[in-house]
Amino acid sequence: MKKAVLLLLVFMSLAFSVNAYAANGILQNIRSTDSSAAGSLKTQVQTTQMDNLRQRAQTEINRRLGFLNSLLTKIADIKKLSSSDKTDLQAQIQDQITSLTNLQTKINADTDLTTLRADVKSIVNGYFIFAFFRVKVSLLYAADRMSNVSNNLTLLHEKLQTRINDLTSQGQNETTLNSDLSDMASKIDAANTQLQNVETQLATLTAQGFPGNKQNLYNARTELKTAFSDLMSAYQDAVRIKASLEANNSTPAAHISPSQVSTSSGK
Secondary structure, eight states: OHHHHHHHHHHHHHHHHHHHHHHHHHHHHHHHHHHHHHHHHHHHHHHHHHHHHHHHHHHHHHHHHHHHHHHHHHHHTOSSSOHHHHHHHHHHHHHHHHHHHHHHHHHHHOOOHHHHHHHHHHHHHSOOIIIIIIHHHHHHHHHHHHHHHHHHHHHHHHHHHHHHHHHHHTTOOOHHHHHHHHHHHHHHHHHHHHHHHHHHHHHTOOGGGTTTTHHHHHHHHHHHHHHHHHHHHHHHHHHHHHHHHHHHOSSOOOOOOGGGSOOOOOO
16 A cells, blocks of 8 residues: 555655746746847837938938029029139038038938937037038028128119219209218218128138037127118118209109118128
């Protein structure tokens, strides 16, 4: 009887050992399957993240490339900018286009999520397309337009001077008109000085110096606003002179159009 019980206990012990071994194997298989599934899911999530980053990068780079190309056209229309300064500025923008194109190629080839994120981030942090180039070219373009206005007002000044001289030669006292005419000339000269300062100040600024040279952009914008104010004052002088000439003489004075004064201050 004791022998039978002993054999039964041995059998049960063996059975338990076998079941425990089998259970342990099943558990290991489950853990292995879970680990594999988790790894597969992580890879899938990372792939999706990288695809989304590449798509976003493509959109942002294309937007910047389109804007840079439009700036090249705008620069070509700036007549007062010297050929050397124009060529230099166009070369700077072309360098940005080349660098962004190369960056897009690198982003498409990135296989590491961390590296990809850094490259995508550099589109904003490493290229000052809108913060620098847009502002610089806009200020130069506005200065060029105001220079054209200044030229028109100078021609108008000459015509008004001739009219006033004619009246003076006829014995009329035109002290007030001459005073307004002098103020008109002074305002035009002041505006020309401001516009020249803007062009000189902007000519040496590069994207490599940004944001350290941001204050120079602000200074140029301030001078541009001052030039605009001076041109408006010159225009108002001309309007007063024209009105006085027409009141004193039946012959119409030189025609003055509001379009002779730009309404843009480079904002």
